[in-house]
Amino acid sequence: MKKSLWLFHFGGASCNNCDIEILACLNPRFDVERFGMLLVGSPRHADVILVNGSINKKGKERLVEVYHQAAKPCLVVAIGACGCTGGIFAEGDTFAGPVDNIIPVDAYIPGCPPKPEAILAGLAKLVEAKFGKKKIPSPDHTKKIDENEIVENEIVTNEKVTLKK
Ligand code: SF4
Numbered sequence: 363m364k365k366s367l368w369l370f371h372f373g374g375a376s377c378n379n380c381d382i383e384i385l386a387c388l389n390p391r392f393d394v395e396r397f398g399m400l401l402v403g404s405p406r407h408a409d410v411i412l413v414n415g416s417i418n419k420k421g422k423e424r425l426v427e428v429y430h431q432a433a434k435p436c437l438v439v440a441i442g443a444c445g446c447t448g449g450i451f452a453e454g455d456t457f458a459g460p461v462d463n464i465i466p467v468d469a470y471i472p473g474c475p476p477k478p479e480a481i482l483a484g485l486a487k488l489v490e491a492k493f494g495k496k497k498i499p500s501p502d503h504t505k506k507i508d509e510n511e512i513v514e515n516e517i518v519t520n521e522k523v524t525l526k527k
Pocket residue numbers: 376377378379380381414415416441442443444445449450473474475476
């Protein structure tokens with residue numbers, strides 16, 4: 363990895379538990395900054411967009427806008443069951459996701475909510491896959507994730523979209 367990754371947090375419509383766990387990654391206990399990662403306030407400064415919560419019709423426009431504002435290449439990580447699939451909100455009338463139907467997603471960190479350790483492990487795995495020796499293929503936008511197949515807190519990247527138990 364040649365540079366530190368700066369993170370932008372996009373919170374969709376959610377119960378906010380995933381937001382709390384993402385913010386916990388920033389505190390001294392989990393300390394995401396030890397990996398050189400820093401939360402930034404503008405997508406224009408971001409290398410990675412963290413998306414949690416379900417994306418509704420209003421949020422969809424904002425998500426696309428944020429994605430276009432980020433300098434490319436930009437990685438996108440879907441966090442939590444809602445971020446990965448829409449979770450419990452997927453059946454709602456206003457649901458407009460999942461995220462990977464709107465913008466390309468590079469990694470999925472399932473869980474409801476995923477623990478900070480799982481989020482950090484997912485980010486570390488993504489960094490290794492993207493910037494380490496291992497190469498991963500581009501996101502497969504045709505692949506649909508079956509929420510029933512997601513194992514809670516299992517870290518999954520597009521390197522192997524194996525969400526089977
Ligand atoms: S995945 Fe679970 S904890 Fe996270 S926003 Fe959705 S309902 Fe809340």
